[in-house]
Amino acid sequence: MQHKAVIGAGFGDEGKGLFTDYLCRNAERPLVIRFSGGQQAGHTVVHNGIRHVFSNFGSGTLQGAPSYFARFCTIDPVGIVNELDVLLEKGVEPLLYIDAECPVTTPYDIRYNQQHHPHGSCGVGVGATINREEHFYSLTFADLFYPWVLETRLELIKEFYKEYADVVLEDFLQCCSVITGSPWVRMCRGLPQPQGGPFSDYIYEGSQGLLLDQHYGFFPYVTRSDTGTKNILSLCIGHAPEIYLITRAYQTRHGLGPLSYENLPHNIKKNPLETNVRNRFQGDFRRSLLDLSLLEYAMQRDRLIAADSDKCLVITCLDHVRDEYRFTLQGEVVYCDDEDDFVKKIAEHLRIRMVYTSVSDDSVHIIRRLL
Numbered sequence: 001m002q003h004k005a006v007i008g009a010g011f012g013d014e015g016k017g018l019f020t021d022y023l024c025r026n027a028e029r030p031l032v033i034r035f036s037g038g039q040q041a042g043h044t045v046v047h048n049g050i051r052h053v054f055s056n057f058g059s060g061t062l063q064g065a066p067s068y069f070a071r072f073c074t075i076d077p078v079g080i081v082n083e084l085d086v087l088l089e090k091g092v093e094p095l096l097y098i099d100a101e102c103p104v105t106t107p108y109d110i111r112y113n114q115q116h117h118p119h120g121s122c123g124v125g126v127g128a129t130i131n132r133e134e135h136f137y138s139l140t141f142a143d144l145f146y147p148w149v150l151e152t153r154l155e156l157i158k159e160f161y162k163e164y165a166d167v168v169l170e171d172f173l174q175c176c177s178v179i180t181g182s183p184w185v186r187m188c189r190g191l192p193q194p195q196g197g198p199f200s201d202y203i204y205e206g207s208q209g210l211l212l213d214q215h216y217g218f219f220p221y222v223t224r225s226d227t228g229t230k231n232i233l234s235l236c237i238g239h240a241p242e243i244y245l246i247t248r249a250y251q252t253r254h255g256l257g258p259l260s261y262e263n264l265p266h267n268i269k270k271n272p273l274e275t276n277v278r279n280r281f282q283g284d285f286r287r288s289l290l291d292l293s294l295l296e297y298a299m300q301r302d303r304l305i306a307a308d309s310d311k312c313l314v315i316t317c318l319d320h321v322r323d324e325y326r327f328t329l330q331g332e333v334v335y336c337d338d339e340d341d342f343v344k345k346i347a348e349h350l351r352i353r354m355v356y357t358s359v360s361d362d363s364v365h366i367i368r369r370l371l
Contacts, residue, residue, distance in 0.1 A: 002027070002201040003241035005232050007305070008209030009295050011253040013285075014246040015316030017043025017059035018358060020205045023244075024060030027201040031192070032058030032067045035232055036225040037207025038074030038129070039105065040122040050090050056080045058205055061087065061094045065203070068192055071101035072231045073207075074129045075141060077175040078107075084184060096185045097192040100142035105129045107167040108157050115164060127224040132160060141187060144176045191235065204232050204241060210298035210305075221257025228302035243304070243311040244356075247295060249321045249342070251288045261328050262288045269320045290327040292334075292349055299350070312354040315343060319359040 004023055008014040020043070024030045034041075043054045047062040056079045058067030069075055075098055087094050109125035109132060132138075137160045139153045150173075158165045179185050186192070191202075206227055211217050213227040232241055250268050253259040268287050300306045318339060325336035327346065336342040347355050 001198065001239075003204070003232075003236045003239045004201060005204040005206070005229060005241040005243050007204075007206045007228065007243065007245055009211075009245040009247045009298055009313075010209040010251060011211045011257070011259070012208040013042075013252045013254055014209055014248055015314065015358065016206050016246050017041075017045050017054055018316060019244060019246055019314050019356070020059040020203055021045045021047060021063060022356075023201070023203050024063040024065045027065075027203070029197070029199050030060055030063070030065045030201040030203050031199040032060040032065050033191075033202055033204045033235065034058060034067065034069045034073050034207070035204050035235060036072055036227050037223060038069075038124075038126045038225075039076040039079045040124050040126045040223075041207045043205070050092065052087070052090065052092075054083075056083045057087070057094050057096055058203075060203060060205075061092060066095040066097060066192070066194070068097040068188070069099060069102055070231065070235060071099040072225065073099075073102055074105050074126050075102045076105040076110075076124065077144070077179050078172055079124070080185065081175040081178050084182070094184055097188045098141050098185065100140065100187050100189050102141045103129050103133045104139045104141060104144065106139060106154065106157055107169060107172050108154075108161045108165055111167050112161055112164040130224040132157065135160065145180050145187070150176065202236060202241075204235070206246075209246075210302060211294065213301075216298065216301040218258050221255075229304040230302075233304065240304075240308075243308050244314055245299065245305070245311060246314045246316065247290065248317040249315050250290050250317070250324075251294075253286045255283045259286055259288055260291045260294055261331075262286065264289055264328070264333070267324045269322070271317070271320060289333070290346075292327050292329045292346060293331075296350060309351075310354075311352065312356060313347065313350065313352040314356040314358070315346070316358045318357050 006016050006020050008016050020032060039055050041055050043059045045052055045059050045062055050062055105125040109128040113125045113128040114123045137157050143149045143153055208223045208227050210228055212223045214222045214224055266289055325342040327334055336345055343355055
C-alpha cells in the first residue's frame with residue numbers, strides 16, 4: 001500500500017486538487033483522504049470534458065476514487081447534498097466515507113461566521129464549528145443518525161450562539177436526512193475497509209497551505225486546522241508517506257493577511273478560468289512573485305517535511321509566468337533565462353530532486369522532471 005501526501009506549500013490555492021487527480025489517474029485502487037480543513041476547500045479538476053470544483057468530496061472523484069473525510073475535518077450537510085446533486089447531474093457517481101467523529105457545521109456556525117469574519121474567512125463556518133466544538137457544544141456526524149440527539153444538540157447550539165441564532169433549519173435538517181439515507185455517503189470509524197480487497201493507494205489531499213496552518217502561519221490570518229503532516233501521521237501509523245509539496249509558479253493569497261513582496265511589479269497573467277475570485281467574505285485574490293525563502297521557511301516548520309530528503313515539488317500554473325521567470329530570495333530578485341532555468345534554480349535551492357510541473361488550462365499536462 002502506498003501513502004502519498006499532497007500538501008500546499010503556500011497560502012493555499014496552489015493546485016492540490018489537480019495533483020490529487022493526477023495521482024489517482026496513476027493508481028490502481030486509490031482512496032482520497034481529506035485530513036484537514038473542511039468544506040471551505042475549492043479544488044478545481046478537469047477530466048474528460050468535466051470541470052468541477054471539489055469542496056465536500058475528494059479531488060479523485062472524477063477518476064472513480066472514493067473519498068474519506070477523517071475526524072479532523074468539518075462537514076456541511078447542505079454543502080454535501082448540493083455538491084452531490086451537481087456531480088450526479090454531470091454523470092459522476094461519487095462515494096464518500098465520513099468519519100463518525102467529524103464535527104458538523106450548522107446554520108448557526110455559518111451565520112456567526114458570516115457576520116463575524118475580521119480575518120478573511122471563507123464564510124462557510126469551518127473555524128466557527130471548531131471553536132464551538134472546543135467549547136463542548138458538540139455535533140458530530142454520528143449524531144445525525146439519532147433524531148432526538150440531533151434536535152437536542154441543535155437547541156443547545158442555538159443557546160451557544162444567542163444573537164446569531166436567527167436561522168431557519170428546514171433545509172439543514174432535510175439534508176441531514178438525505179445524507180443518512182444516501183447510498184453515496186457512508187459512515188465509518190477510522191479508515192474505511194471496503195469489500196473486494198484493500199485500497200492500493202492512500203492519497204492524503206491537503207486543504208489550505210502550510211502558511212495558513214494554525215501553528216505555522218501568521219496569526220490571526222490562519223485556518224483553524226493543521227495543514228502539514230501532523231494529522232497524516234496519526235492516520236498512517238507505521239508508514240512514511242511520499243510527500244508532494246504544491247506551489248504555483250508565483251505566490252497567491254485569497255483575502256487578508258501578509259503576502260511578501262506584494263509591492264514588487266509583475267506581469268503574472270490572470271487566469272480567465274480562475275476559481276478563486278473576489279468575494280464579500282475573503283476579499284481580493286492577490287498575487288506576487290514566488291518567494292523561495294518563504295517556501296523554504298514553510299518546509300522547515302514541518303518536521304517530517306524538513307527531514308524528508310526524497311520529497312517532491314509540484315510547480316503549477318507555469319503558463320501564467322511566461323516571460324516572467326523570476327522569483328525572490330532573501331529579498332533579492334533572481335532572474336532566470338527561461339522555464340527550464342526557473343525550475344532548475346528553484347529545485348537546486350530547495351534541494352529537491354524530483355519536480356513535477358503543469359500548466360493550468362483545461363488540457364492539463366503534467367511533465368515529470370528528474371533533476
